[in-house]
Amino acid sequence: MADERTTEPDRPIIRIEHLSKRFGSLVVLDDVSFDIPTGKTTVLLGPSGTGKSVLLKNLVGLIQPDAGHIWVEGVDMCTASNRQKARMRKLFGMLFQDGALFDNLTAGENVAFPLRFHSRLNESEQRKKAEDALAMVQLPGVWDRPTSALSGGQRKRVGLARAIVLEPKV
Known part of the structure; x- marks a missing residue:
């Protein structure tokens, strides 16, 4: 086809x-x-x-x-x-109702997760891009915070940062 x-x-x-x-x-x-x-x-x-x-x-x-x-x-x-x-x-950025965060990863690692599999960026570039996405959702400085230490609203915003980190079309 x-x-x-x-x-x-x-x-x-x-x-x-x-x-x-x-x-x-x-x-x-x-x-x-x-x-x-x-x-x-x-x-x-x-x-x-x-x-x-x-x-x-x-x-x-x-x-x-x-x-x-x-x-x-x-x-x-x-x-x-x-x-x-x-x-x-890969054209889509998905924000799940419950956040769908990985409990064993920090907030920042959750945001960087798609970059590990869908980009050719090195680790420091991935971190920079993920930190930029966290800043866009007004969560600078939470990189090392465990997801269990985030409020419900913060979890949603970490999920949103993960959804936009690859700059999807949709």
Whole structure:
């Protein structure tokens, strides 16, 4: 399959068409369609239990929809190979509801973690980039702090710093 990714300004970075997902008899997503324009901020907002997380899991290819299609930069995530999905996931910065921090790592090590696997930066460059991300979320000076010593809000911000440290497109 050819790689159809593009950065055309008129093409949305994400297009979702007629997406449906159910779990048993529970319909979670029913014929959902929308575009996310390139370069625009888009918010997915709704009450608990309305399918936001299910939509996002479909979007990044963690679960398959029952019907419909999702294109990310022109790549159909519903028919993409596992290798293509993994490559496309690198475009996303994900902030998990519970923070999803590693308890055995410090705050700074949590932020630097994706850099270890998805960058060619050396250790000191990784630390600098992670410290910059922590500063962006107003948490300078917490590099060595254990995650157990962070407040709930601080944990969220460490998670946000980790989500943005790779400078994702989405």
